[in-house]
Amino acid sequence: SVAGVRLMEAALTASQETISLQVLVELGVPGGRTGCRTVQEVVHVARSVAGSTRLRLAGIEGYEGVIDEGSWEATLAKVDAFLDRMVEALARVEGEGLFGNGVVLSAGGSVFFDRVAQRFSARRDVVRLVRPGCYLPHDHGKYRRLSPLDGRSSAGLRLQPALEVWASVVSCPEPGLAILNAGRRDVSFDAGLPVVVKRIGAGSTIAEELPEEWDVVRLMDQHAVVRVPEAAVVAPGDLIGLGISHPCTTFDKWSLIPVVDDDYRVIDCVITLF
Numbered sequence: 001s002v003a004g005v006r007l008m009e010a011a012l013t014a015s016q017e018t019i020s021l022q023v024l025v026e027l028g029v030p031g032g033r034t035g036c037r038t039v040q041e042v043v044h045v046a047r048s049v050a051g052s053t054r055l056r057l058a059g060i061e062g063y064e065g066v067i068d069e070g071s072w073e074a075t076l077a078k079v080d081a082f083l084d085r086m087v088e089a090l091a092r093v094e095g096e097g098l099f100g101n102g103v104v105l106s107a108g109g110s111v112f113f114d115r116v117a118q119r120f121s122a123r124r125d126v127v128r129l130v131r132p133g134c135y136l137p138h139d140h141g142k143y144r145r146l147s148p149l150d151g152r153s154s155a156g157l158r159l160q161p162a163l164e165v166w167a168s169v170v171s172c173p174e175p176g177l178a179i180l181n182a183g184r185r186d187v188s189f190d191a192g193l194p195v196v197v198k199r200i201g202a203g204s205t206i207a208e209e210l211p212e213e214w215d216v217v218r219l220m221d222q223h224a225v226v227r228v229p230e231a232a233v234v235a236p237g238d239l240i241g242l243g244i245s246h247p248c249t250t251f252d253k254w255s256l257i258p259v260v261d262d263d264y265r266v267i268d269c270v271i272t273l274f
Helices: 002-014 039-050 072-095 113-119 142-146
Strands: 023-027 055-062 104-107 127-130 163-176 177-180 197-199 215-218 224-227 239-243 256-260 264-271
Touching: 002 039, 002 055, 002 177, 023 039, 039 055, 039 072, 055 072, 072 104, 072 113, 104 264, 113 177, 163 256, 177 239
Parallel strands: 023 055, 055 104, 104 127
Antiparallel strands: 163 177, 163 239, 177 224, 197 239, 215 224, 256 264
16 A cells, blocks of 8 residues: 555665665455555555655565355456456556566465466566465365365376374274364364374374264364264274364464374474464
8 A cells, every 4th residue: 555655665764774675566355355456556556666765666466365256166257357457457557667677476375376377377578476385285175175286186196285283082982982182272273174084003103094984073172073983993092193274274383393204204393483
């Protein structure tokens, strides 16, 4: 916004540092998050940036991941229309000669980055950046269903989930029920409950795949309630591997994340800062 430009200009001036910043003007989605709501507003903010002594206009950006029209077809149509408006905004600002060198056009969450690449394909004269993040760890839920490199792909090679949360069975209080010592403090739940994927029996080091009949039906602060087949072999002390949905809101629950090889030997660790 123009107000944001003024705040940045004032802060940089007050710092007495002789630095300038490159900035992108954002086109947003009505009812979504930040960003200008119209192409004309983008042009207005771009003029403000271009007139600043401490800011340099480097490009246009947006985030289409907040778009949800209820049906898949309607959502795709609105995503494409939004991306087309971004290209229009770039052309309008470009037409006024407001950019410097190395113009950036950037969008692309972890669901629609294929659409971004497609709609931006004609602008080979600018730096086109897509910004998906969840393709790195992937998941067993939302992105497994919706990623263009998994659930929406017809190709043989697909992304594989690389993030699991392991918990112990602490109780089997009745047939067909197991209680785990992992809950909302340990796994994401904003995009669906975790799913049971593997088990290591007490005293074993071998992880076995589990059928879909093992189902997390409830998640509490520190416990997960799992329905299991009544004939299933499960006991306190067993380790259960959970596949998550939405990696972003699992990462922030762990300050240290072990990295393991295919045999679950710890070979490294990742320290997070949230």
